[in-house]
Amino acid sequence: MMKSKIIFRNIYNKFTKFSCEKGIKFYPFYDGSYHNISIRCFTKKIEDNVIEELKKRGLINALTSSDIINRVKNQTTIYCGVDPTAPSLHLGNLLTLIGLLHFNVRGHRTIALIGGATGSIGDPSGRNTERQPLSFSMIEKNANAIDNQIRKIFINGKKYALRRGFKIRDELDVIILNNLKWFQKMSALELLNDIGRYARVGTMMARDSVKLRMENTGGISFTEFSYQLLQAYDFWHLHHYHQCQIQLGGSDQWGNITAGIDLIHKKKTDSIKTTTESLETTENTNAFGITIPLLLTSTGEKFGKSAGNAIWLDDKMTSPYEFYQYFMKLADADVEKYLRMFTILSMEEIDQIVKTHMKSPEERKGQEKLASEITEFVHGVAGLQKAQLATRVLFGDSLENIRGHDLIEAFLHDSQRLTPIHRNEIVNRTIDRVAVAAGACKSRNEANKLIKVGGLYLNNQRVIEPHHKVIEGDLLDGAVCVIRTGKSNYHLIQVID
Incomplete structure (x- = not known):
């Protein structure tokens, strides 16, 4: 047994030394007795030095x-x-x-x-x-x-x-x-x-x-x-x-x-x-x-669940929309750093994105590109499309040409915004009742006060008439409608039968 082991070790060491000198990788496979030994060799040169690339991106501590x-x-x-x-x-x-x-x-x-x-x-x-x-x-x-x-x-x-x-x-x-x-x-x-x-x-x-x-x-x-x-x-x-x-x-x-x-x-x-x-x-x-480098918050804290600030990679725990929005809200000063660290875009592309962004930082083009890249990497193209659709809806764009089922899918795991309600509690009901059912308002009285000051919206259209009734035509694909109070409080109603 010892002799077999020594023979194997001799072979192993010789191939190790040869592989290091010649750039050849080898893999020894043997059973527990060291009697059966087979070795595979192949050469694989890597043209692009990954360490140098990571250094450029600030990914090496x-x-x-x-x-x-x-x-x-x-x-x-x-x-x-x-x-x-x-x-x-x-x-x-x-x-x-x-x-x-x-x-x-x-x-x-x-x-x-x-x-x-x-x-x-x-x-x-x-x-x-x-x-x-x-x-x-x-x-x-x-x-x-x-x-x-x-x-x-x-x-x-x-x-x-x-x-x-x-x-x-x-x-x-x-x-x-x-x-x-x-x-x-x-x-x-x-x-x-x-x-x-x-x-x-x-x-x-x-x-x-x-x-x-x-x-x-x-x-x-x-x-x-x-x-x-x-x-x-x-x-x-x-x-x-x-x-x-x-x-x-x-x-x-x-x-x-x-x-x-x-x-x-x-x-x-x-x-x-x-x-x-x-x-x-x-x-x-x-x-x-x-x-x-450890990813730190703006206050220098480590990201993680124990710190209470986790952005989860599971779309059921942090929706693609919330994930996307985290990067959309980044400070301008962090855009270039995050583009280098979180994407595989070339350094030349990143430089061009940053130049374009700095010309009109209020348009947030850099954040938009960053959010798109990372969301696609983690959640795929479908996840990115959900995040972009949700962003359109929740930032006041027209709901024209948006499919109701796509909208439901974009908010499927967002229980804070998406509420399933039976159809007979929505259709032909006054908007103040619907707003309360959706959780957008605490009472009909609150809803009516918002209508009077122009602060209640149905499908991103301001509600003017206090006695307005929600009809089938207000439901996108007969499946969903959007209630908004103020500038940014959105509630989606998924209509169920």
Whole structure:
């Protein structure tokens, strides 16, 4: 057995060294006995250096080594991870997914790792308090939802990139994995032996995520203290079994990423020692980390559900319209920065958009382009069309040529604006009664006061007659009508039979 293992290690090291020198990728596959070994080799040069591109866009906070710039000249594998602590990802997660997309559209392999195991522990990075634990059933439910969400986003992202001139290879679809697959089989003794013995408590204590918590009166639990070990093992597992060489994460993940690189180096060194190989081959660890800037609010707070300011990527939690409007409301000073970070438009296109925008900033052309690009990436063309339709309706445009069913679809999950009401409570009823039924007014008296001052609208047309009755002709496609009070309080009535 030991002889077979040494033979395999010799082959592995020789091909590793050759691949690094010649820019060739190889993949060893073997069964547990090391008796059956097969190796695939191919060369894939990448013309467009993704690291340089990310730097131009302000998407790099730090690199663990400048050697990564040369490494990405050839095809490699990169991953980013997310813990399923909510049923949806949010805008704060989107930058890492966009980072993955930049690698993917340039010919690199990409992995999205869902933390089905680590999600039950809780990452202390960037937090002042310990997370409330979730049940395993809730974590599993969230993990399945996020799995589907990532798949959908990358399907949309692939189409989005194709429409912008990128040539996408079908075999380079994002790979989605769940770390529960390897951790659920690991005993406490295996964890201590395979991971714990390579960790040094002093190093772990020195990480920012731990130091900040130790300064608080509540301190940090052993559970959260150990989180960095599990994320480190994730990187080692993906490096060992999926030839993953790069981990991408937010700037608050620096300590966890470097812990993974340390573990990869130490386990490889240890493995080489046990097979009596030369330690010079540890040069080929080839594990790197990239951190991207954290997305902060205008007050400097981190985006996320715990901060209470999350913009969700799930259209049932944040509608495409609300998502679109978030970017439409951006300050002019942020337009160029966000166009660089959140889109894959060329730098030349972005420069031209910014120049056009600054000539007439009141027209908000820059925000409109930004909102369109990001909404299409996350929600697809159909989602963008819903957002644009909703914007037309809610900003006072004529409802002429708008189909009622399209309007309902645009607001389908917006329970604050869309109210289903039975037809006999709408048709041939006075507008003041309908306004109360829709929740636009608290009373008929309030509705009539608004009519007198010109503040009540039906389908964006001012209501003049207090006794006006809603008729079938007021219903778009016999299915929906729009009540507005004041300048911006909209209520849509979905007419049901």
